[in-house]
Amino acid sequence: MRPEPNIAKERFVQGLALAVLLLMGAWVIAGPSGLVAWGENQRLLEQREAKLAELRLERERIRNRVDLLNPQNVDPDLAGELLRGNLNVARPDEMVMLVP
Template sequence: MTQGIALAVLLVLGGLAIAGPSGLLAWGENLRLLDQRRATIATLSHERDELKVQVNALNPSNADPDLVGELLRKDLNVVHPDEVVILLDKPAD
């Protein structure tokens, strides 16, 4: 009787080792997810580095005038009195 229970437990453990969530069959899926997440981390790290550069350029003690002007024009829609604005029509789809 106890040998049958022990055999059943071993068979269940063996089945989980092969087909369980962290078994041999799930190994390829886990590697694919790991590669996907590493690519996402690399993309986010690059974006974070770009934002750090932009934040440093906007430091109030010595802000980059070109970047400040660009952001003012883009975000607040303002221009200098001596500038000319040329509106371009969007191409029809």
Template sequence: MQAAALGALLLMAGFVVAGPSGFLAWSENEHLLTQQQKKIEQLTAQRDHMRNRVKLLDPRHADPDLAGELLRSNLNVAHPDEMVMLLPKQP
């Protein structure tokens, strides 16, 4: 009986150290949490940028600068007196 109790106790101690939510998995879970928080920050910034562009393109009062930029970039439209300079995209 004592051997079975000792075995069960050792098994529980093993799960505390090496189980799915044990001490060894704690640092890995913390690292994953940090990665997910960074991804959430990036996606939030991207969402805010897109929300701002949508607001600027509202049909009732569109921003003329953004509308002109989109026309030039998507339709390759330019005035005869304009010089086009291509810049590399930044990540």
């Protein structure tokens, strides 16, 4: 038969091993890269992809305006719109209608 101190030592080692396994399991579930964080990361990824699509549309809109303002081939309608909007000028025979 085994002496009592060895049984106590084995139980302590088994308890410690169980505690370490439980801690590792908790880390897998609730850690920074665990299952709980996985869902949060997916939600953030979807939000950032939506924002990226929004920014791409804005970039295309700005690129179009830049192309229309090319100094060698300016779009007359856009130039007139910018002059009237920025300088608040209008000819006497024009009527200004503000659209919200």
